[in-house]
Structure formats: C-alpha cells, structure tokens
Amino acid sequence: MSDTHTGVPSVVAAPLPSPVPADEYEQCPVTDVLRRIGDKWTVLIVVLLGRRPYRFNELHRGIQGISQRMLTRTLRGLEEDGLVHREVFPTVPPAVEYRLTPLGESLLGPLSAVADWAVLHQDEITRSRLAAAVVTTSRS
C-alpha cells in the first residue's frame, strides 16, 4: 500500500489521533513544510533552481515583482532547510550561486504532484469560486 496517486495514500490515510492534540500539531512536519512552500515565492524559486543554478541578480531579474529583501529571505529559508546550496565565489565583485541540493531536488517530484493537480483543476476551482461569489452577492 505504498502508492502514489492510485489507491489511497499512505501518510494522509494513516490513522490520526482524535482529538488531534494541539501540542503535536504545532510541530507537525507536514504543516511545517506546507507553510513554507505555501509562501509567496518559494515554489517558483525552487522550480527555477530545478532547471539550473542561478546567481542572485539573475534570479532577481528572472522573477518580476520580487523584492531584493524577499528574494534574500526566501533563499535563506531554503538554505536553512537544506534545500538550496549557496556558494560564494570570492571574486570582485562577488558572485554567489544558488543551486538545489539533492534534498531540494527530491522535493520536485512531490511538488509537481500538487502543481499538476492545481493546473488540472484550476478551471473547476475558478468556476466554484465564481458560483460562490454570486450566491454571496445576491444574498447581500
């Protein structure tokens, strides 16, 4: 029963204590990871780095709308988690290269499962939201 997609999943289908204890949930690894990749830029950066290594300003130019601050913060977060490797070349001016670690690359697969689901069902979700909005408005 260790599947992927067909049949029922493993961890998600695993028996949960009920009630779910607050203490344990606060440090749930699944929630922890999801909140990280659920932030605004992480996934995009991971996907870009999944294609090839990038330098800092190369990423900055490559991602319209991201601020220098958020690019730095996101990369630092990924580095702390061991998903991204940061290499400094002591040249003048300095060059810093970012690349996925093996751990980071191992996230690409699971990530794409959710990404593909999102792309596949985006219309359905959009229609559902529009329908809900109509109901809400007509009730006002």
Next chain:
Amino acid sequence: MSDTHTGVPSVVAAPLPSPVPADEYEQCPVTDVLRRIGDKWTVLIVVLLGRRPYRFNELHRGIQGISQRMLTRTLRGLEEDGLVHREVFPTVPPAVEYRLTPLGESLLGPLSAVADWAVLHQDEITRSRLAAAVVTTSRS
C-alpha cells in the same frame, strides 16, 4: 513523460518564461493552491474529512487548538473552492455535515506526495536547521 515521481515531473519541469512576468505570477494556479493548503488548518481538515464526514462541533472537538472562527473560515474557503460540501439538516438544533467533494478527494493523492516527503525528510530538515542556527549563533 507524464510521470509521477520517477523521472522529471511535468508542470514543474515545463519551460518557464524568463523573466517570469509579475502579472501572470500573481494569479498562478499553483501558487494559489499552495497558499491555500499552506495555511494553518486546511490540510488537517481535508485529511480528517478524507476519512469520513464530520459535523461542525465534531471537527471542533477533534482539532485541539483551532478556534471556532478559524474552523468556520477554513471550511468556508474549502467550500468556495469546491473541495468540501456543506449540507444543512433542518433539525432542531441544526446539524451541519461537511464532507469532501470528488474534487476534494482528488487532492488527497497529490497532497500525500508532499506529506510523505515531509515525513520522510523531517529529520534531515531539522538537522539542517539546527546546523544553520549554530552557525548563526556562533557568528554573533
């Protein structure tokens, strides 16, 4: 090449425009979905509802630490997106049952891909964070 896990993924591996346009990214369906399931309670609720239908206070009791407000908001969000169906039984006192829609159930698979990854690598991530924390502290 429409895989799941082995080989390189589909959407994630798809060519991205570079630079990634800010306008398009703002409404990227992948980011959109990830930000939703990246909130504090959504995944836990989806997983619980994946096991069986729940009534409101049953969920409230089942999830320690969630406020009534957040339970309502999260369920409303899931309902708007068409992942959860809300059925009101006009009894006295009222009973409201929540269950996953087929769309909601279809998310369980992709979700577990990430969840399993998180569980599998949680130690590695924790160690990486600890190591980073040590470096940071010793640099102060």
Next chain:
DNA sequence: CAGCATCCACGTTGATACTG
C-alpha cells in the same frame, strides 16, 4: 554584485462575546 537595516501596510490568526 549581493546583500542588510529600517519602517510600514496588510493579511492571517486568535480571544471573546453574542445569536438564530
């Protein structure tokens, strides 16, 4: 080039009290 420091706006989450 590749950042860090500061300040600020906003969205999310939570506590509390009240209701059909």
Next chain:
DNA sequence: CAGTATCAACGTGGATGCTG
C-alpha cells in the same frame, strides 16, 4: 448546535536607503 461580530496580536511581504 453552528455559527457571526468585534477587537487585538502577530507574521508576511514590500519600499527605500545604505554597504562590503
């Protein structure tokens, strides 16, 4: 039972200016 309303606290994200 299953919510809504209000207020407060916090974290995330962004603008701007400065630096090795």
